[in-house]
Amino acid sequence: MESDRSYEHYTNFEARLINNFKALNIALAKLIETGAEMDPYNRQMLRRYVYELLGLLGLQEKGAEGLLEISAKLNIEFEFDQLPPTIPSKLDFQERLLRVVFAGKSVDLPPVPGKPLARGVAALGQYDWGSIQGLEGKYTLDYLYDLAILMVNPDSYEALFPMTDAIAINRNWGITNGPHRGLVLRTLGAKFVTESGMDDWIPVRISK
Numbered sequence: 001m002e003s004d005r006s007y008e009h010y011t012n013f014e015a016r017l018i019n020n021f022k023a024l025n026i027a028l029a030k031l032i033e034t035g036a037e038m039d040p041y042n043r044q045m046l047r048r049y050v051y052e053l054l055g056l057l058g059l060q061e062k063g064a065e066g067l068l069e070i071s072a073k074l075n076i077e078f079e080f081d082q083l084p085p086t087i088p089s090k091l092d093f094q095e096r097l098l099r100v101v102f103a104g105k106s107v108d109l110p111p112v113p114g115k116p117l118a119r120g121v122a123a124l125g126q127y128d129w130g131s132i133q134g135l136e137g138k139y140t141l142d143y144l145y146d147l148a149i150l151m152v153n154p155d156s157y158e159a160l161f162p163m164t165d166a167i168a169i170n171r172n173w174g175i176t177n178g179p180h181r182g183l184v185l186r187t188l189g190a191k192f193v194t195e196s197g198m199d200d201w202i203p204v205r206i207s208k
Contacts, residue, residue: 024053028156043155050159086196087152088188090145097144097187101129109173116169118202123190124173125182132183148184154201166203176207 027050088096105126134143150156168177175182185193193199
């Protein structure tokens with residue numbers, strides 16, 4: 001009997017987890033698709049709701065990467081009625097991603113400025129890109145494209161990544177925190193990052 005109660009508890013817990021995840025998906029989709037059209041109060045309330053749902057899922061410290069990990073574990077995909085209008089198609093994103101990965105690391109890079117920007121990481125960020133994989137069995141392309149969707153919108157990015165979890169680089173442009181986000185920036189490219197204004201909501205710091 002004890003094992004039956006434990007199983008029932010697990011399935012109830014899983015059901016709540018799935019419901020909270022679906023609610024978070026809806027809230028994030030609304031932020032991404034219509035957040036720019038909302039008045040500031042309603043947008044702030046929706047972002048607060050996203051933060052509360054992250055807490056219920058135990059993801060306030062993990063942000064988007066933890067969210068995508070939960071997505072893979074539950075085998076539930078994000079669903080958006082409309083993608084951000086600026087984001088490349090998945091096929092275009094894949095082609096850009098392959099170019100970045102196969103290009104390898106660059107040499108003779110310019111010095112890192114005192115206040116680095118996301119566009120700088122998009123142009124010059126360095127990492128062993130081939131070592132990056134999706135989480136919990138999620139294909140790398142699927143994982144990174146989902147992450148890109150969350151990154152190109154200021155409301156979803158700021159709701160999912162606290163200021164204390166900024167992308168970090170060393171003095172040689174090597175990424176020391178946030179390599180998945182760094183690879184998304186490199187894949188989107190400096191021109192895209194600049195024109196879409198991502199510098200305004202994706203902070204970059206220099207590692208100590």
